[in-house]
Amino acid sequence: MSASHHTTIVILLLSNAIKAGTILLFPTIGEIFAERVGILNLGVEGMMLIGAFFGFIVTRLTNNPYLGFIAGVLAGGIASLIHAFISITLRGNQIVSGLALTIFGAGFTTFYGQRWINMNLNASFENLKLPILSNIPVAGSILFNQDIIVYLSYILAFVMWFILYKTMIGINLRAVGENAKAANAMGINVYRVRYIWTFFGGLMAGAGGAYLTIGYAPFWLDGITAGRGWIAIALVIFAMWDPLKAVVGAYLFGSINALQFQLQATGTTIPSAILNMLPYLVTFIAIVLTSIIVKAKHIRPPKELGIPYSREEK
Amino acid sequence: MKKFASLILVVSIVVFGVGYMSQAKSSKIKAAFLYVGPHNDGGWSQAHDEGRIYLQKHLPYVETAYSESVPEGAPCEKIIRDYIHKGYKVIFGTSFGFMDSMYNVAKDYPDVIFEHCSGYKTRKNMGTYFGRMYQADYLSGLVAGMMTKTNYIGFVAPFPIPEVIREIDSFTIGAREVNPKVEVHVIWTNSWFNPVKERSAAETFIANKADIIASGCDSPASIEGAKKAHIFAIGYDRDNYAKFPNTLLTSRIWHWGVFYTKTLKEIHNGTWKSTQYWGGLKDGIVGLGKFGNKVPKKVRNYVLKREKQIIDGKLKIFEGPIYSNKGKLMVKKGEELSDKDKLSLQWFVKGVVGNIPNK
Numbered sequence: 001m002s003a004s005h006h007t008t009i010v011i012l013l014l015s016n017a018i019k020a021g022t023i024l025l026f027p028t029i030g031e032i033f034a035e036r037v038g039i040l041n042l043g044v045e046g047m048m049l050i051g052a053f054f055g056f057i058v059t060r061l062t063n064n065p066y067l068g069f070i071a072g073v074l075a076g077g078i079a080s081l082i083h084a085f086i087s088i089t090l091r092g093n094q095i096v097s098g099l100a101l102t103i104f105g106a107g108f109t110t111f112y113g114q115r116w117i118n119m120n121l122n123a124s125f126e127n128l129k130l131p132i133l134s135n136i137p138v139a140g141s142i143l144f145n146q147d148i149i150v151y152l153s154y155i156l157a158f159v160m161w162f163i164l165y166k167t168m169i170g171i172n173l174r175a176v177g178e179n180a181k182a183a184n185a186m187g188i189n190v191y192r193v194r195y196i197w198t199f200f201g202g203l204m205a206g207a208g209g210a211y212l213t214i215g216y217a218p219f220w221l222d223g224i225t226a227g228r229g230w231i232a233i234a235l236v237i238f239a240m241w242d243p244l245k246a247v248v249g250a251y252l253f254g255s256i257n258a259l260q261f262q263l264q265a266t267g268t269t270i271p272s273a274i275l276n277m278l279p280y281l282v283t284f285i286a287i288v289l290t291s292i293i294v295k296a297k298h299i300r301p302p303k304e305l306g307i308p309y310s311r312e313e314k
Numbered sequence: 315m316k317k318f319a320s321l322i323l324v325v326s327i328v329v330f331g332v333g334y335m336s337q338a339k340s341s342k343i344k345a346a347f348l349y350v351g352p353h354n355d356g357g358w359s360q361a362h363d364e365g366r367i368y369l370q371k372h373l374p375y376v377e378t379a380y381s382e383s384v385p386e387g388a389p390c391e392k393i394i395r396d397y398i399h400k401g402y403k404v405i406f407g408t409s410f411g412f413m414d415s416m417y418n419v420a421k422d423y424p425d426v427i428f429e430h431c432s433g434y435k436t437r438k439n440m441g442t443y444f445g446r447m448y449q450a451d452y453l454s455g456l457v458a459g460m461m462t463k464t465n466y467i468g469f470v471a472p473f474p475i476p477e478v479i480r481e482i483d484s485f486t487i488g489a490r491e492v493n494p495k496v497e498v499h500v501i502w503t504n505s506w507f508n509p510v511k512e513r514s515a516a517e518t519f520i521a522n523k524a525d526i527i528a529s530g531c532d533s534p535a536s537i538e539g540a541k542k543a544h545i546f547a548i549g550y551d552r553d554n555y556a557k558f559p560n561t562l563l564t565s566r567i568w569h570w571g572v573f574y575t576k577t578l579k580e581i582h583n584g585t586w587k588s589t590q591y592w593g594g595l596k597d598g599i600v601g602l603g604k605f606g607n608k609v610p611k612k613v614r615n616y617v618l619k620r621e622k623q624i625i626d627g628k629l630k631i632f633e634g635p636i637y638s639n640k641g642k643l644m645v646k647k648g649e650e651l652s653d654k655d656k657l658s659l660q661w662f663v664k665g666v667v668g669n670i671p672n673k
Contacts (some may be wrong), residue, residue: 013520016514106660117352120538212510219509219535226510261518264501264668265468271671272502274475 007138013107014142018150020270021254022076023212026081027232028239029160030204036079036164038177039095040306041099043083045229046105048209051076053109055210056220057116065121066140069210076206077199079105084198088191091308104231110222125149126167131279142306149211160243173197177302190309205229227280234283238290240299249286256282343404343581344447345369345574347395348382348390351507355552357465357532358506358609361568362408362431364552367474368571369578376578386411398426404581406574407431408475416440427581431479434657436588443573444477448656450566451623452548452631453602453617454548455488458496458526460613461546465495468519469537470529472506476659481530481566483663484631485548490665492616499524500668510534512592525565537561546608553622555601562618565603592653598627632656637664651671 027044034041041047055072059065079101086097125147134144143154164170175183176193184190208228213220231253239246260275268275294300324358342612347366350357359382359665366378379402384390389413395403398419403585404427407416413433428440436442467489471478482500490495499522503514513530516539519527528548529536537554541561551566575592580586594600602621603620605614623629633649638644639662645651651659662668 009521009523013518016517016521020514022385087629114352117354120534179548206360217510217513217535219513219533220536221507221533224510260537261501261515262522264515265522267499267520267667267669272669273504273671276502276504 017258021251025250026208027205028235031202033197034201036177037305039198040222043101047079047205048104048225048229051107051206051209052213056213072210076093077203078203079179125215143287152245210303331524342377344402344406346402347406349382352384361551365570369574391415443589443591444598448480448596450600451481451484452488455485459489459493464525468524468527470515486665507532509533555604562606586592638665
């Protein structure tokens with residue numbers, strides 16, 4: 001086989017890896033912002049399932065993947081309000097509430113998803129080759145011959161990074177996660193900021209789920225997210241609560257996923273069960289390594305992560 | 315008031331009495347089916363469900379019910395017992411993983427008949443059934459071998475167990491009979507039904523320049539991937555020709571209805587005996603689906619000729635010399651792999667690029 005043949009394989013595989021990574025990138029960015037304002041939402045998996053489910057059925061019924069995507073995004077957002085209400089208004093235990101949301105999402109979509117199983121979508125996102133950029137050798141064909149949702153995720157990662165570090169909104173929301181009382185003293189409405197960004201986290205989880213069923217699978221199956229919500233939560237730590245680093249983590253996971261199939265296709269002697277485990281294993285190792293770096297560099301999670309806030313308490 | 319009460323009493327006695335009598339009058343044989351996936355999964359479980367509907371249509375004295383997405387293992391036992399308490403006399407378990415549960419319950423109910431698909435444990439009241447799908451796999455391999463241009467065929471496979479290895483081996487034997495340059499590459503998904511993984515596996519093959527994708531998994535996700543990439547696919551379980559007329563070359567399909575009607579007829583006539591049924595093309599339990607629109611006449615004729623030879627017993631698929639993909643002579647010239655060896659097959663034939671764990 002020629003060298004150019006190998007290059008085409010690599011390009012096609014990595015281009016699929018970007019798509020697989022996009023499923024994770026949205027929820028990871030969403031969870032970063034929820035955690036930045038002090039809300040730990042372990043319901044990402046459940047919200048992704050809800051987004052995946054509504055994204056699928058709306059696309060199926062309207063034959064319009066964009067409408068379906070918007071429906072999935074909103075469904076994820078609405079689901080997150082359950083968690084927001086319990087953890088912000090009722091000041092309940094965020095871990096319990098998040099886990100409950102995951103279990104609810106799985107149960108709800110399995111129950112109502114029965115009749116949609118194995119139906120496929122006739123409409124999906126089409127690849128859109130960007131002029132000039134897609135002519136860059138190798139990287140151009142990998143990064144700039146994608147569908148519009150992938151491009152949206154590129155822009156989103158950058159915009160969210162900019163908001164977080166370079167704008168007043170970012171300073172305020174970080175203040176809420178670091179020290180809610182001080183933020184309140186500065187005149188920030190802590191409840192409102194927490195509600196907004198928890199809701200944003202839900203929208204993004206919905207986006208990841210909807211992209212999975214509309215752009216990637218395009219099928220419905222119970223538990224179709226297969227733990228991707230949990231990987232997104234892990235990637236938040238890997239990304240050190242930074243939206244741009246989340247891009248690296250998400251694509252790393254996507255590449256490992258593509259790699260395990262490629263290794264099998266070339267007849268490797270590594271057992272397939274281990275290869276199937278690889279993406280999860282690599283995430284685990286990456287978390288351990290980043291945790292060490294995080295400690296050494298004195299980076300830490302938002303100080304009041306998971307702690308309810310009450311204006312009345314002194 | 316008293317009159318009214320006695321009236322109600324009389325009416326209810328009549329109503330219940332009639333209800334009871336009509337129930338007692340129905341002498342239908344009640345048969346229950348357990349599916350491992352949704353009854354409309356587009357693959358394995360749906361093929362069984364179509365068999366159940368076929369049975370219902372052809373034998374008026376049979377009444378059927380089914381449970382779908384039944385977990386393999388202990389929970390399945392409760393579902394079986396519930397059916398028996400409701401008066402079901404025949405239980406069909408359509409997945410390998412139901413074996414031990416059925417075997418346990420069968421001991422407690424000697425007058426209930428159990429039929430287990432793809433397993434090996436039997437009792438006096440528990441038989442097994444399966445089909446020689448490898449015959450259809452071989453025929454579809456012939457089609458693939460004649461149709462490929464890149465000589466790279468991808469096979470999306472569920473678990474590394476003899477049933478699946480047999481499929482891949484016989485498919486490869488067929489493909490290489492007509493085209494010795496073919497390589498069949500294997501990706502295990504480690505799941506019977508997982509459209510996402512099946513699709514990812516198909517995408518990987520497509521990236522590697524495969525022009526035909528075959529699948530032993532139960533969803534049509536890989537066919538969908540092939541369609542999008544404008545290449546060919548070989549279907550499994552059911553005939554999806556109507557949905558993919560230009561993508562599918564052909565499909566290897568199950569006709570479970572053939573076995574279900576045969577069994578219920580025997581039960582009705584009182585001639586049923588516990589056996590290990592392994593029917594083939596000849597019995598009609600397995601077969602090829604429709605040829606796709608892109609398959610030329612020449613190819614069709616060749617395949618049909620070979621099909622007839624199998625049915626007539628003139629062509630044996632696992633006939634030597636057969637080499638393993640590690641280069642070892644596994645079946646000597648003039649010999650044939652025995653049924654026992656076929657049922658415990660744990661090696662790939664020459665031409666397969668893939669790995670069986672722990673072998």
